[in-house]
Amino acid sequence: MxxxxxxxxxxxxxxxxxxxxxxxxxxxxxxxxxxxxxxxxxxxxxxxxxxxxxxxxxxxxxxxxxxxxxxxxxxxxxxxxxxxxxxxxxxxxxxxxxxxxxxxxxxxxxxxxxxxxxxxxxxxxxxxxxxxxxxxxxxxxxxxxxxxxxxxxxxxxxxxxxxxxxxxxxxxxxxxxxxxxxxxxxxxxxxxxxxxxxxxxxxxxxxxxxxxxxxxxxxxxxxxxxxxxxxxxxxxxxPVIQTGASIELNKAECMKWLEIQRPKSVLYVSFGSGGTLSEEQVNELAFGLESSGQKFLWVFRAPNVSANALYLSTSNDDPLQFLPDGFLERTKGQGLVVPNWAPQTQILSHKSIGGFLTHCGWNSTLESIVLGVPMITWPLFAEQRMNAVLLTKGLKVALRPKFNDNDIAEKKEIAEVIKELMLGEEGHGISQRIEELKYVALSAxxxxxxxxxxxxxxxxxxxxxxxxxx
Missing domain, CATH: 3.40.50.2000 (Glycogen Phosphorylase B;)
Known part of the structure:
Protein backbone atom coordinates (compact mmCIF):
# COMPACT_ATOMS: atom_id res chain seq x y z
CA MET A 1 0.00 0.00 0.00
CA PRO A 239 20.20 23.07 17.65
CA VAL A 240 19.56 23.42 13.91
CA ILE A 241 22.82 24.52 12.31
CA GLN A 242 24.00 24.77 8.72
CA THR A 243 25.33 21.55 7.23
CA GLY A 244 24.73 22.07 3.50
CA ALA A 245 26.84 23.81 0.89
CA SER A 246 27.34 27.55 1.11
CA ILE A 247 29.60 30.11 -0.49
CA GLU A 248 33.04 28.83 0.44
CA LEU A 249 35.16 31.82 -0.45
CA ASN A 250 38.65 31.72 1.10
CA LYS A 251 38.19 28.09 2.19
CA ALA A 252 41.53 26.79 0.93
CA GLU A 253 43.44 29.74 2.35
CA CYS A 254 41.77 29.45 5.78
CA MET A 255 42.23 25.69 6.07
CA LYS A 256 45.85 25.81 4.95
CA TRP A 257 46.65 28.52 7.52
CA LEU A 258 44.82 26.75 10.35
CA GLU A 259 46.68 23.51 9.69
CA ILE A 260 49.99 25.05 10.76
CA GLN A 261 48.65 26.53 14.03
CA ARG A 262 48.77 24.92 17.47
CA PRO A 263 45.58 23.28 18.83
CA LYS A 264 43.10 25.76 20.39
CA SER A 265 45.46 28.69 19.75
CA VAL A 266 43.40 30.73 17.24
CA LEU A 267 40.59 33.23 17.90
CA TYR A 268 38.05 33.26 15.05
CA VAL A 269 36.52 36.73 14.51
CA SER A 270 33.34 37.11 12.48
CA PHE A 271 30.19 39.23 12.67
CA GLY A 272 27.84 36.98 10.68
CA SER A 273 26.36 37.27 7.21
CA GLY A 274 25.33 40.92 7.56
CA GLY A 275 27.20 42.52 10.45
CA THR A 276 29.51 45.53 10.06
CA LEU A 277 31.45 47.86 12.38
CA SER A 278 32.14 51.58 12.22
CA GLU A 279 35.57 52.71 11.01
CA GLU A 280 36.53 53.81 14.53
CA GLN A 281 35.54 50.40 15.94
CA VAL A 282 37.40 48.58 13.17
CA ASN A 283 40.59 50.39 14.17
CA GLU A 284 40.14 49.62 17.87
CA LEU A 285 39.46 45.94 17.14
CA ALA A 286 42.48 45.68 14.83
CA PHE A 287 44.82 47.21 17.43
CA GLY A 288 43.24 45.07 20.17
CA LEU A 289 43.82 41.86 18.20
CA GLU A 290 47.38 42.90 17.46
CA SER A 291 48.29 43.87 21.04
CA SER A 292 46.69 40.71 22.51
CA GLY A 293 49.53 38.68 21.00
CA GLN A 294 47.05 35.88 20.23
CA LYS A 295 46.62 34.17 16.87
CA PHE A 296 43.48 35.24 15.01
CA LEU A 297 41.50 34.55 11.84
CA TRP A 298 39.37 37.60 11.00
CA VAL A 299 36.58 37.63 8.41
CA PHE A 300 36.72 41.32 7.56
CA ARG A 301 34.12 43.54 5.92
CA ALA A 302 34.32 47.19 4.95
CA PRO A 303 33.21 49.50 7.78
CA ASN A 304 29.76 51.04 7.77
CA VAL A 305 27.74 53.29 10.07
CA SER A 306 24.94 50.70 10.04
CA ALA A 307 25.58 47.54 12.08
CA ASN A 308 23.58 45.35 9.67
CA ALA A 309 24.54 47.06 6.42
CA LEU A 310 25.22 43.95 4.36
CA TYR A 311 21.82 42.30 4.59
CA LEU A 312 20.35 44.29 1.72
CA SER A 313 23.44 45.73 0.07
CA THR A 314 26.88 44.74 -1.12
CA SER A 315 30.08 46.68 -1.53
CA ASN A 316 32.48 46.31 -4.44
CA ASP A 317 35.30 47.93 -2.48
CA ASP A 318 38.23 45.83 -1.36
CA PRO A 319 37.56 45.76 2.38
CA LEU A 320 41.20 45.20 3.33
CA GLN A 321 42.01 48.78 2.29
CA PHE A 322 40.08 49.96 5.36
CA LEU A 323 42.42 48.26 7.85
CA PRO A 324 44.86 50.49 9.77
CA ASP A 325 48.06 51.33 7.88
CA GLY A 326 50.66 48.61 8.26
CA PHE A 327 48.33 46.24 10.17
CA LEU A 328 48.58 43.35 7.71
CA GLU A 329 52.38 43.59 7.55
CA ARG A 330 52.79 43.80 11.35
CA THR A 331 50.47 40.84 12.02
CA LYS A 332 51.63 38.62 9.14
CA GLY A 333 52.86 35.87 11.46
CA GLN A 334 50.11 36.37 14.01
CA GLY A 335 46.88 36.41 12.06
CA LEU A 336 45.03 35.86 8.83
CA VAL A 337 42.50 38.39 7.51
CA VAL A 338 40.14 37.26 4.75
CA PRO A 339 37.61 39.52 2.99
CA ASN A 340 33.84 39.17 3.32
CA TRP A 341 33.18 35.41 3.66
CA ALA A 342 34.62 32.22 5.12
CA PRO A 343 33.34 28.65 5.68
CA GLN A 344 32.34 29.19 9.30
CA THR A 345 31.34 25.72 10.47
CA GLN A 346 34.48 24.21 8.97
CA ILE A 347 36.62 26.84 10.68
CA LEU A 348 34.89 26.45 14.06
CA SER A 349 35.30 22.67 13.91
CA HIS A 350 39.07 22.90 13.25
CA LYS A 351 41.33 21.74 16.07
CA SER A 352 43.31 25.03 15.98
CA ILE A 353 40.32 27.17 16.99
CA GLY A 354 40.23 28.06 20.67
CA GLY A 355 37.74 30.93 20.72
CA PHE A 356 35.11 32.80 18.72
CA LEU A 357 34.54 36.55 18.82
CA THR A 358 30.94 36.64 17.62
CA HIS A 359 28.08 39.06 17.03
CA CYS A 360 25.85 36.57 18.90
CA GLY A 361 23.50 35.84 16.02
CA TRP A 362 21.65 32.71 17.15
CA ASN A 363 22.89 30.61 14.20
CA SER A 364 26.51 31.43 15.06
CA THR A 365 25.83 30.91 18.75
CA LEU A 366 24.45 27.42 18.20
CA GLU A 367 27.32 26.53 15.86
CA SER A 368 29.77 27.55 18.56
CA ILE A 369 27.92 25.48 21.18
CA VAL A 370 27.64 22.38 18.98
CA LEU A 371 31.33 22.60 18.10
CA GLY A 372 32.42 23.41 21.66
CA VAL A 373 34.08 26.79 21.03
CA PRO A 374 34.27 29.38 23.88
CA MET A 375 32.96 32.82 22.94
CA ILE A 376 33.51 36.55 23.27
CA THR A 377 30.14 38.23 22.78
CA TRP A 378 29.98 41.35 20.61
CA PRO A 379 26.26 41.94 19.91
CA LEU A 380 25.39 44.35 17.09
CA PHE A 381 21.64 44.36 16.40
CA ALA A 382 18.32 42.47 16.56
CA GLU A 383 18.09 40.20 19.65
CA GLN A 384 21.86 39.71 19.90
CA ARG A 385 22.20 41.56 23.23
CA MET A 386 19.71 39.13 24.76
CA ASN A 387 21.77 36.24 23.42
CA ALA A 388 24.87 37.78 24.98
CA VAL A 389 23.12 37.88 28.37
CA LEU A 390 22.10 34.23 28.02
CA LEU A 391 25.66 33.19 27.09
CA THR A 392 27.48 35.19 29.76
CA LYS A 393 25.05 35.23 32.70
CA GLY A 394 22.97 32.11 32.07
CA LEU A 395 25.13 29.46 30.41
CA LYS A 396 28.45 31.08 31.45
CA VAL A 397 30.22 30.05 28.24
CA ALA A 398 31.32 33.51 27.08
CA LEU A 399 32.99 36.78 28.09
CA ARG A 400 31.63 40.22 27.17
CA PRO A 401 33.89 43.26 26.68
CA LYS A 402 32.94 46.62 28.15
CA PHE A 403 31.99 49.44 25.77
CA ASN A 404 32.57 53.13 26.49
CA ASP A 405 29.94 55.89 26.52
CA ASN A 406 30.21 56.18 22.72
CA ASP A 407 29.44 52.45 22.40
CA ILE A 408 33.02 51.65 21.36
CA ALA A 409 35.09 48.77 22.75
CA GLU A 410 38.61 50.15 23.12
CA LYS A 411 41.77 48.30 22.10
CA LYS A 412 43.06 47.76 25.64
CA GLU A 413 39.74 46.24 26.77
CA ILE A 414 39.59 44.05 23.65
CA ALA A 415 43.13 42.74 24.16
CA GLU A 416 42.48 41.94 27.84
CA VAL A 417 39.26 40.03 27.12
CA ILE A 418 40.94 38.05 24.32
CA LYS A 419 43.87 37.08 26.58
CA GLU A 420 41.48 36.09 29.38
CA LEU A 421 39.46 33.83 27.06
CA MET A 422 42.47 32.21 25.41
CA LEU A 423 44.88 32.01 28.37
CA GLY A 424 43.14 32.98 31.62
CA GLU A 425 41.56 31.04 34.46
CA GLU A 426 38.07 32.29 33.59
CA GLY A 427 38.62 31.25 29.98
CA HIS A 428 39.65 27.78 31.18
CA GLY A 429 36.38 27.44 33.10
CA ILE A 430 34.42 28.54 30.05
CA SER A 431 36.20 25.91 27.94
CA GLN A 432 35.19 23.19 30.36
CA ARG A 433 31.56 24.33 30.50
CA ILE A 434 31.13 24.62 26.74
CA GLU A 435 32.68 21.18 26.24
CA GLU A 436 29.95 19.79 28.50
CA LEU A 437 27.32 21.83 26.65
CA LYS A 438 28.59 20.47 23.33
CA TYR A 439 27.94 16.93 24.52
CA VAL A 440 24.43 17.86 25.68
CA ALA A 441 23.64 19.63 22.38
CA LEU A 442 24.76 16.67 20.29
CA SER A 443 22.79 14.29 22.51
CA ALA A 444 19.62 16.34 21.88
Missing part, protein backbone atom coordinates in the same frame (compact mmCIF):
# COMPACT_ATOMS: atom_id res chain seq x y z
CA UNK A 2 1.41 3.39 -1.04
CA UNK A 3 2.42 5.74 1.79
CA UNK A 4 0.42 8.95 1.86
CA UNK A 5 2.64 12.01 1.46
CA UNK A 6 1.97 14.92 3.82
CA UNK A 7 2.70 18.23 2.09
CA UNK A 8 3.62 21.35 4.08
CA UNK A 9 4.95 24.76 3.06
CA UNK A 10 7.39 27.06 4.83
CA UNK A 11 7.86 30.76 4.17
CA UNK A 12 10.94 32.84 5.01
CA UNK A 13 12.12 36.44 4.72
CA UNK A 14 14.91 37.92 2.54
CA UNK A 15 17.70 37.33 5.08
CA UNK A 16 20.14 34.45 4.54
CA UNK A 17 20.48 33.59 8.24
CA UNK A 18 16.70 33.02 8.53
CA UNK A 19 16.52 31.15 5.22
CA UNK A 20 19.41 28.83 6.09
CA UNK A 21 17.93 28.01 9.50
CA UNK A 22 14.44 27.12 8.27
CA UNK A 23 15.80 25.04 5.37
CA UNK A 24 18.08 23.10 7.72
CA UNK A 25 15.04 22.44 9.91
CA UNK A 26 13.16 21.13 6.85
CA UNK A 27 16.06 18.82 5.97
CA UNK A 28 15.99 17.40 9.47
CA UNK A 29 12.22 16.96 9.31
CA UNK A 30 12.20 14.96 6.05
CA UNK A 31 15.26 12.95 7.17
CA UNK A 32 13.33 11.52 10.12
CA UNK A 33 9.86 11.55 8.51
CA UNK A 34 10.07 10.32 4.92
CA UNK A 35 6.34 10.72 4.25
CA UNK A 36 6.63 14.53 4.43
CA UNK A 37 7.19 16.78 1.43
CA UNK A 38 8.15 20.43 1.94
CA UNK A 39 7.86 23.42 -0.36
CA UNK A 40 9.98 26.39 0.74
CA UNK A 41 8.69 29.82 -0.31
CA UNK A 42 11.14 32.74 -0.27
CA UNK A 43 10.37 36.43 -0.50
CA UNK A 44 13.18 38.27 -2.31
CA UNK A 45 14.49 41.78 -2.78
CA UNK A 46 15.99 42.49 -6.25
CA UNK A 47 17.24 38.89 -6.63
CA UNK A 48 17.93 35.88 -4.42
CA UNK A 49 21.29 36.11 -2.60
CA UNK A 50 24.00 33.95 -4.15
CA UNK A 51 24.56 32.35 -0.73
CA UNK A 52 20.93 31.15 -0.74
CA UNK A 53 21.08 29.83 -4.31
CA UNK A 54 24.25 27.87 -3.57
CA UNK A 55 22.83 26.59 -0.30
CA UNK A 56 19.66 25.29 -1.99
CA UNK A 57 21.64 23.14 -4.44
CA UNK A 58 22.11 20.48 -1.75
CA UNK A 59 18.42 19.88 -1.01
CA UNK A 60 17.02 16.33 -0.87
CA UNK A 61 14.34 15.41 -3.46
CA UNK A 62 11.42 15.78 -1.02
CA UNK A 63 12.10 19.52 -0.54
CA UNK A 64 11.17 21.99 -3.30
CA UNK A 65 11.49 25.75 -3.31
CA UNK A 66 9.83 28.77 -4.89
CA UNK A 67 11.22 32.30 -5.15
CA UNK A 68 8.37 34.79 -5.22
CA UNK A 69 8.69 37.60 -7.79
CA UNK A 70 11.39 39.94 -6.45
CA UNK A 71 10.52 43.24 -4.85
CA UNK A 72 12.49 46.13 -6.31
CA UNK A 73 14.72 47.61 -3.63
CA UNK A 74 14.06 51.06 -5.11
CA UNK A 75 10.39 50.63 -4.16
CA UNK A 76 11.24 50.16 -0.48
CA UNK A 77 11.37 53.13 1.91
CA UNK A 78 14.78 54.80 2.13
CA UNK A 79 16.65 55.70 5.30
CA UNK A 80 14.68 53.36 7.56
CA UNK A 81 15.86 50.37 9.65
CA UNK A 82 16.42 47.04 7.94
CA UNK A 83 13.47 45.51 9.80
CA UNK A 84 11.14 48.04 8.15
CA UNK A 85 12.53 47.35 4.70
CA UNK A 86 12.06 43.61 5.16
CA UNK A 87 8.56 44.20 6.52
CA UNK A 88 7.63 46.25 3.44
CA UNK A 89 9.09 43.58 1.16
CA UNK A 90 7.01 40.88 2.87
CA UNK A 91 3.86 43.00 2.64
CA UNK A 92 4.42 43.69 -1.06
CA UNK A 93 4.93 39.95 -1.63
CA UNK A 94 1.65 38.88 -0.03
CA UNK A 95 -0.37 38.80 -3.31
CA UNK A 96 2.31 36.59 -4.89
CA UNK A 97 2.38 34.42 -1.77
CA UNK A 98 -1.43 34.07 -1.85
CA UNK A 99 -1.23 32.91 -5.47
CA UNK A 100 1.55 30.40 -4.67
CA UNK A 101 -0.36 28.99 -1.71
CA UNK A 102 -3.55 28.71 -3.75
CA UNK A 103 -1.65 26.76 -6.41
CA UNK A 104 -0.11 24.41 -3.84
CA UNK A 105 -3.47 23.83 -2.14
CA UNK A 106 -5.09 22.82 -5.43
CA UNK A 107 -2.27 20.49 -6.51
CA UNK A 108 -2.48 16.68 -6.62
CA UNK A 109 -0.93 16.61 -3.17
CA UNK A 110 -2.53 19.60 -1.43
CA UNK A 111 -0.99 21.42 1.50
CA UNK A 112 -2.04 20.64 5.05
CA UNK A 113 0.09 23.16 6.98
CA UNK A 114 2.15 26.33 6.74
CA UNK A 115 5.23 27.15 8.81
CA UNK A 116 6.08 30.86 8.78
CA UNK A 117 9.05 32.96 9.79
CA UNK A 118 8.03 35.22 12.72
CA UNK A 119 8.79 38.27 10.54
CA UNK A 120 6.42 36.98 7.86
CA UNK A 121 3.55 36.05 10.13
CA UNK A 122 1.05 38.05 8.05
CA UNK A 123 1.00 34.84 6.00
CA UNK A 124 -0.76 33.06 8.89
CA UNK A 125 -3.91 35.00 8.00
CA UNK A 126 -3.71 33.63 4.45
CA UNK A 127 -3.14 30.11 5.83
CA UNK A 128 -6.35 30.51 7.82
CA UNK A 129 -8.18 31.43 4.62
CA UNK A 130 -7.10 28.08 3.12
CA UNK A 131 -7.96 26.17 6.30
CA UNK A 132 -4.35 25.16 6.92
CA UNK A 133 -2.67 24.34 10.19
CA UNK A 134 -0.20 27.13 10.87
CA UNK A 135 3.01 27.28 12.89
CA UNK A 136 5.83 29.73 13.46
CA UNK A 137 9.40 28.55 13.03
CA UNK A 138 11.40 30.72 15.41
CA UNK A 139 15.09 30.93 14.39
CA UNK A 140 16.26 32.72 17.59
CA UNK A 141 16.20 31.41 21.16
CA UNK A 142 13.22 30.46 23.33
CA UNK A 143 14.24 33.42 25.52
CA UNK A 144 13.51 35.75 22.58
CA UNK A 145 10.23 33.99 21.86
CA UNK A 146 9.29 34.48 25.50
CA UNK A 147 9.92 38.21 25.13
CA UNK A 148 7.84 38.42 21.95
CA UNK A 149 4.91 36.56 23.51
CA UNK A 150 5.15 38.76 26.62
CA UNK A 151 5.65 42.07 24.77
CA UNK A 152 1.97 43.15 24.59
CA UNK A 153 1.80 42.76 28.39
CA UNK A 154 5.17 44.46 28.92
CA UNK A 155 4.01 47.32 26.71
CA UNK A 156 1.13 47.96 29.12
CA UNK A 157 3.20 47.46 32.29
CA UNK A 158 6.09 49.80 31.39
CA UNK A 159 5.29 53.34 30.23
CA UNK A 160 8.81 54.75 29.74
CA UNK A 161 11.50 53.71 27.27
CA UNK A 162 12.77 50.28 28.31
CA UNK A 163 16.38 51.51 28.44
CA UNK A 164 15.29 54.11 31.05
CA UNK A 165 13.45 51.59 33.21
CA UNK A 166 15.21 51.54 36.61
CA UNK A 167 14.59 47.89 37.46
CA UNK A 168 15.53 44.70 35.66
CA UNK A 169 12.82 43.54 33.27
CA UNK A 170 11.32 40.14 34.09
CA UNK A 171 10.25 38.04 31.12
CA UNK A 172 8.42 34.77 31.97
CA UNK A 173 10.89 31.92 32.51
CA UNK A 174 13.93 34.09 31.68
CA UNK A 175 16.90 35.73 33.32
CA UNK A 176 16.22 39.30 34.51
CA UNK A 177 17.45 41.65 31.79
CA UNK A 178 18.26 45.35 31.59
CA UNK A 179 16.14 47.39 29.19
CA UNK A 180 19.10 48.36 27.00
CA UNK A 181 19.75 44.65 26.32
CA UNK A 182 16.33 44.22 24.71
CA UNK A 183 16.30 44.04 20.88
CA UNK A 184 17.05 47.23 18.95
CA UNK A 185 13.50 47.34 17.50
CA UNK A 186 12.17 47.95 21.02
CA UNK A 187 14.45 50.84 22.00
CA UNK A 188 12.21 53.61 20.63
CA UNK A 189 8.58 53.05 21.54
CA UNK A 190 7.42 55.90 19.28
CA UNK A 191 9.03 54.36 16.18
CA UNK A 192 7.29 52.52 13.36
CA UNK A 193 9.65 49.56 13.96
CA UNK A 194 8.30 49.18 17.50
CA UNK A 195 4.70 49.40 16.28
CA UNK A 196 5.34 46.69 13.70
CA UNK A 197 6.99 44.36 16.22
CA UNK A 198 4.11 44.87 18.66
CA UNK A 199 1.61 44.17 15.88
CA UNK A 200 3.52 41.01 14.91
CA UNK A 201 3.62 39.80 18.50
CA UNK A 202 -0.15 40.16 18.78
CA UNK A 203 -0.49 38.12 15.57
CA UNK A 204 1.36 35.18 17.16
CA UNK A 205 -2.00 34.07 18.55
CA UNK A 206 -2.95 32.90 15.03
CA UNK A 207 -0.37 30.10 15.17
CA UNK A 208 -1.29 26.61 16.35
CA UNK A 209 2.19 26.25 17.85
CA UNK A 210 5.86 27.23 17.72
CA UNK A 211 8.97 25.40 16.51
CA UNK A 212 12.03 26.90 18.20
CA UNK A 213 15.68 26.49 17.23
CA UNK A 214 16.87 25.57 20.71
CA UNK A 215 16.96 22.49 22.93
CA UNK A 216 15.36 21.58 26.22
CA UNK A 217 18.61 21.07 28.12
CA UNK A 218 19.33 24.82 27.99
CA UNK A 219 15.84 26.34 27.61
CA UNK A 220 13.32 23.68 28.65
CA UNK A 221 12.39 25.46 31.88
CA UNK A 222 11.29 28.67 30.18
CA UNK A 223 9.30 26.71 27.60
CA UNK A 224 7.36 24.98 30.40
CA UNK A 225 6.49 28.45 31.71
CA UNK A 226 5.45 29.64 28.25
CA UNK A 227 3.21 26.64 27.58
CA UNK A 228 1.42 27.19 30.89
CA UNK A 229 0.82 30.85 30.02
CA UNK A 230 0.06 30.59 26.30
CA UNK A 231 -1.68 27.18 26.20
CA UNK A 232 0.00 26.41 22.86
CA UNK A 233 2.60 23.75 22.11
CA UNK A 234 6.23 24.81 21.80
CA UNK A 235 8.60 22.33 20.21
CA UNK A 236 12.34 22.76 20.89
CA UNK A 237 13.78 21.19 17.74
CA UNK A 238 17.36 22.52 17.74
CA UNK A 445 19.98 15.65 18.14
CA UNK A 446 20.38 11.88 18.44
CA UNK A 447 17.56 9.55 17.43
CA UNK A 448 16.37 9.30 21.03
CA UNK A 449 17.38 12.87 21.92
CA UNK A 450 15.07 15.55 23.29
CA UNK A 451 14.92 17.58 20.05
CA UNK A 452 14.25 14.55 17.87
CA UNK A 453 11.43 13.55 20.22
CA UNK A 454 10.04 17.11 20.03
CA UNK A 455 10.09 16.92 16.22
CA UNK A 456 8.26 13.57 16.34
CA UNK A 457 5.67 15.06 18.68
CA UNK A 458 5.11 17.90 16.21
CA UNK A 459 4.53 15.36 13.42
CA UNK A 460 2.22 13.28 15.62
CA UNK A 461 0.18 16.37 16.49
CA UNK A 462 -0.25 17.23 12.79
CA UNK A 463 -1.25 13.66 11.93
CA UNK A 464 -3.73 13.50 14.82
CA UNK A 465 -5.30 16.78 13.73
CA UNK A 466 -5.64 15.55 10.14
CA UNK A 467 -7.12 12.24 11.33
CA UNK A 468 -9.79 13.99 13.39
CA UNK A 469 -10.43 16.45 10.58
CA UNK A 470 -11.30 13.56 8.27
Missing amino acids: ETKITHIAVVSIPAFSHQASIVEFCKRLVHFHHNFHVTCIFTTIDSPPQATITFLQSLPPNIDYIFLPPINKQDLPKGVPLSLQISHAVSQSLPSFHHALQSLCSSNNPLVALIADPFANETLEIAKEFNLLSYIYFPPSAMTLSLFLHLPTLHEEVSCEYKDYKEAIHIPGCLPIHGNDLPEHLQDRSSLSYELILERCKRFSLAHGFLVNSFSEIEGERVSTLVKIGKKPIYLVG LKEDGSSTRALSQFITDIENFLRHKV
